[in-house]
Amino acid sequence: MKNIMYVGTRNNDTEVTASQAILKGICDDGGLFIPKEIPKLDKPLEELMKLDYRDLAYEILKLYLSDFTEEELRYCINGAYDDKFDTPEIAPVIKKGDVSFIELFHGRTIAFKDMALSILPYLMKTAAKKNGVDKEIVILTATSGDTGKAALEGFAGVDGIRIIVFFPEDGVSPVQKLQMVTQVGANTCVAGIHGNFDDAQTAVKTIFTDDKLKNELADKGFIFSSANSINIGRLVPQVVYYFQAYLKMAQSGQIRLGDNINVTVPTGNFGNILAGYFASQMGLPVKTFICASNINNILTDFFTTGTYDKNRPFHITKSPSMDILVSSNLERLLCLSTSQEKTKELMEDLSKFGRYSLDLTGGIIKGYCATEKETCEAIKDMFVKNGYVMDTHTAVAYASYEKYKKESNDNTPTVIVSTASPYKFTKDVISSIDEKYEDMDFFPLMGELEKVSGLRIPDPVKGIELRPVVHKNVIDKTEIKDFVRKQLLG
Numbered sequence: 001m002k003n004i005m006y007v008g009t010r011n012n013d014t015e016v017t018a019s020q021a022i023l024k025g026i027c028d029d030g031g032l033f034i035p036k037e038i039p040k041l042d043k044p045l046e047e048l049m050k051l052d053y054r055d056l057a058y059e060i061l062k063l064y065l066s067d068f069t070e071e072e073l074r075y076c077i078n079g080a081y082d083d084k085f086d087t088p089e090i091a092p093v094i095k096k097g098d099v100s101f102i103e104l105f106h107g108r109t110i111a112f113k114d115m116a117l118s119i120l121p122y123l124m125k126t127a128a129k130k131n132g133v134d135k136e137i138v139i140l141t142a143t144s145g146d147t148g149k150a151a152l153e154g155f156a157g158v159d160g161i162r163i164i165v166f167f168p169e170d171g172v173s174p175v176q177k178l179q180m181v182t183q184v185g186a187n188t189c190v191a192g193i194h195g196n197f198d199d200a201q202t203a204v205k206t207i208f209t210d211d212k213l214k215n216e217l218a219d220k221g222f223i224f225s226s227a228n229s230i231n232i233g234r235l236v237p238q239v240v241y242y243f244q245a246y247l248k249m250a251q252s253g254q255i256r257l258g259d260n261i262n263v264t265v266p267t268g269n270f271g272n273i274l275a276g277y278f279a280s281q282m283g284l285p286v287k288t289f290i291c292a293s294n295i296n297n298i299l300t301d302f303f304t305t306g307t308y309d310k311n312r313p314f315h316i317t318k319s320p321s322m323d324i325l326v327s328s329n330l331e332r333l334l335c336l337s338t339s340q341e342k343t344k345e346l347m348e349d350l351s352k353f354g355r356y357s358l359d360l361t362g363g364i365i366k367g368y369c370a371t372e373k374e375t376c377e378a379i380k381d382m383f384v385k386n387g388y389v390m391d392t393h394t395a396v397a398y399a400s401y402e403k404y405k406k407e408s409n410d411n412t413p414t415v416i417v418s419t420a421s422p423y424k425f426t427k428d429v430i431s432s433i434d435e436k437y438e439d440m441d442f443f444p445l446m447g448e449l450e451k452v453s454g455l456r457i458p459d460p461v462k463g464i465e466l467r468p469v470v471h472k473n474v475i476d477k478t479e480i481k482d483f484v485r486k487q488l489l490g
């Protein structure tokens with residue numbers, strides 16, 4: 001099999017193996033790792049259609065993580081995709097109305113981040129062993145709500161690894177917050193910050209490129225890595241479920257093998273949709289990707305005008321995991337579409353002027369967005385017509401797709417990537433269905449949602465409001481670096 005090496009998005013002088021890229025998380029110059037070339041599928045779709053999720057995962061992962069042995073990969077996959085998921089299909093595909101949904105919320109933290117963060121700890125441990133790493137790995141993670149919990153859940157109790165998570169104190173849902181601050185595990189640390197996700201992400205990225213701090217901590221036996229989607233070990237496992245979506249649609253007769261589909265992805269940091277783009281570059285037949293945003297619609301503007309401009313107000317919305325103005329993974333698309341040299345220039349523009357221009361408007365990715373009102377209406381409409389309850393993020397995607405369809409008259413069979421259980425955003429979901437719930441408290445409403453939807457409250461969040469809060473740190477966004485140093489050096 002072909003050996004795939006990884007290079008940076010701002011510089012292709014150094015090549016590293018997949019396992020080294022996973023360990024490092026981010027390049028020394030702040031760029032992100034990308035495969036030197038995107039591998040092509042080496043099996044026909046007919047053959048992949050016979051596989052279950054784990055075997056499918058193996059067929060995809062082996063192409064990207066080519067320095068892992070089959071035994072190592074199967075060990076990682078089997079450890080990750082087991083009965084931690086509440087369905088053996090891992091990512092079921094359900095047809096409702098005029099679209100299919102691929103539900104990525106059947107893991108332990110009931111959001112799609114589990115798809116990659118269930119396996120990342122295994123990949124990282126294996127990568128550490130392969131590369132003779134003798135230091136303790138410190139995972140630094142900025143979260144808009146869901147990554148933090150999924151990473152905590154994945155890394156808790158893994159020896160040789162510590163994890164520190166930063167979340168916007170006022171920017172996550174009550175369930176999201178409780179999921180994080182009640183996390184047990186001696187190697188876990190969580191802090192709320194006064195600031196938004198972009199502040200946390202920027203601070204964490206700065207630490208990764210701070211040689212002085214890195215050297216100081218290396219002397220004490222620590223190295224940093226990342227569980228954010230800047231880590232290629234997050235991105236690659238996400239490629240798998242795009243194949244799953246397609247193959248399940250073929251199995252149920254909605255499409256024939258070889259037909260095109262459209263894919264709609266509720267987008268924040270651009271990691272999920274980028275994984276879909278990778279799948280299409282490998283040979284998955286996709287006609288159009290609809291990149292769906294809430295009113296933080298910087299990506300919609302980018303894909304319709306060719307200018308990315310973060311000089312704009314930041315909004316806290318009902319889909320907080322998409323409240324992002326700096327979508328890190330877009331850098332990978334820029335590089336794949338141009339060159340390292342050009343990407344470096346664009347990233348310098350972004351940090352100097354808060355904006356850059358590159359015309360990708362004619363490409364396979366189209367940008368659409370939904371207002372808060374349209375999102376709530378989509379939830380209600382889908383529930384009334386099909387009895388199906390979407391979470392707020394999935395609803396942004398659905399509403400965006402409906403706009404796309406109306407504008408384009410494109411009737412290609414479409415899958416909506418469903419990124420969270422409605423229970424994670426209970427109050428906004430049930431209030432969209434019926435206004436009478438607006439004045440009620442969040443947690444009692446979970447019982448109401450169960451009655452209204454007939455969908456059982458998932459075990460991981462049942463009674464979560466009764467669990468003891470163990471992480472009480474709240475710090476300013478400017479204190480993140482000192483906080484990390486204090487946690488590690490005492």
Ligand SMILES: *Cc1c(COP(=O)(O)O)cnc(C)c1O
Nearest residue numbers: 146268269270271272321419420
């Ligand atoms: C993280 C997240 C998103 C955004 O995914 P990106 O990979 O950051 O684009 C969308 N919905 C939910 C529920 C999420 O947790």
